[in-house]
Amino acid sequence: MSGPKPGQKTVLITGCTPGGIGHALALEYHKQGLHVIATARRPEVLSGMAGMGMSAVALDVADAESIKACHAEVVKITGGKLDILVNNAGRTHTHPATDLDMDDVRQTFEANVFGTMAMVKAFVDLLIAAQGLIINTASLSAVTAYLFGSAYSATKGAVVSYSRGLRMELAPLGVRVMCTMTGTTRSNTTAHGDRTLPPDSLYQRVRDIFQWRLTFSQTNSTMPTDQYARRLVADSLKPEVPLLLRSWFGRPDWFWYGGLAKLVWFGHTLGEWIVDTICWRMFKGPQLQKALKDEQRVKKIT
Template sequence: MGPQPGQKTVLITGCTPGGIGHALAIEFHAKGLHVIATARNPAVLSEMAALSMTTLALDVTKADSIKTCHDEVSKLTGGKLDILVNNAGRTHTHPATDIDMADVRETFETNVFGVMAMCAGFADLLIAARGLIINIASLAAITPYVFGSVYCATKAAVAAYSRTLRLELKPFGVRVMVAMTGTVRSQIASKVHRTLPEGSLYQRVRGLFERRLTFSQNTATVDTKEYARKLVGKALAPEWPLLFRAWFGRPDWLWAGGMAGRTWWATWFGEWLLDFVLYRMIGMPELERVLREEERQKLLK
């Protein structure tokens, strides 16, 4: 079943149950929008289909998949799309000196190039509706998230891309919101993680790295539904002049999730503060102590 006459539509990427995309789909649906939920395997979206949402297959790293999805959405909506939420992504926790470039490219394909391809591919439908693009970024875009250099780079790229996209699409009446997302409950802790290679510099503090793998699920973590309520509420807020958007209307930048508010305030003091806090929060002084002890042992020999 498609949207009813006059009903607004929202397409969300990466709607597998247990994640942010799924929670956003449920919340937009509750607010009366017709939700187009997507995933690489649409079979996992049966619950949403039962709620009369449209469910479609979509792999944001494949041009033909994006084109097929675009054509199906265009037919369904009469050539318009009110909101596009680019949520699909993958985590990438690994020391910068241990990365595998094929793995890095795969992360960029999903987190960065997939976002770019979706915005370009659906621009015509968004322009027709004078719609809204919501790109799910992360606090990692501006914080030195230790052992997350690749992930940080992808989210920083999304934030920078979105700023320019906002100006380019403004004349066409399309708005761009960037969600600077903090720690949010998800299934990330249950996924298979990368491991340290045998010769890693960080084998000395292997436990530190392993704790970091689930850091986002154990540090000021916000419930996924709570995050979704905040994002959807702001996405559907009325338009306000530029100077007042952040407080009253639909913001250009939405800071939500665990530690988001504190991180926003920290940016006013300069990057040194975030460097200082994250270095200690992750536990890097432990590595300093280990290295000092290694040097001491060498001197004793």
């Protein structure tokens, strides 16, 4: 396994399976001259990246022993320093709040929240040694009313809040924290397997809207993965500047990019009610309301 050249910066990215955002980020960081440590639960999917000179390491962010083994491998590769940690690994979760399976929800929190926390805890020593940068992956769903996405939104909201506290705690140690407010971007999310409505779901009457919602992120203003990756990598490599100037001239603490990101940022800046109003229309709220009211009316008659 090849390692970094003297003076070459290093970046570890979780969830680098080809076709996803992590894979695109690995290719872009490699292009920009960093030594990339690409990880995935199944390391065989990383063979193409290893052939390009990247380091390929097995990693399951929901497994403490896997994280420990990965840390040991990264120490060997980098000599005990890590310039950038990108917490990209995660899973989608589209299901009505009233139909959630709690074991399924726990798995989503393990991947999206606890895995991020565990990676930071495990690799903070290497990041401190390099005065490095952590990039945590959140989503527009953290600040929007995301129909049938309450569990997923909860995980991304947790990442946002976690990142705020983490930024303050690590600043005195020279480690910065960047949080991505990712919009609709081409990814592997729809390849994880679709959930289905249970027979007694309150939303069987509108299952067509549910089916439409399953692929929303891949069919609405969806940004190409490589375009998203180029912007994120470029912004993460910008110089550090004072807080008041950071969003315009240096590395931003908050990275708003992807399909619909500008719209949500603008609405979020003006007020939550604006975002909720737009989402009500965007996610077919009027059709949903009419269908469910019609169903209730029929039940009362019969």
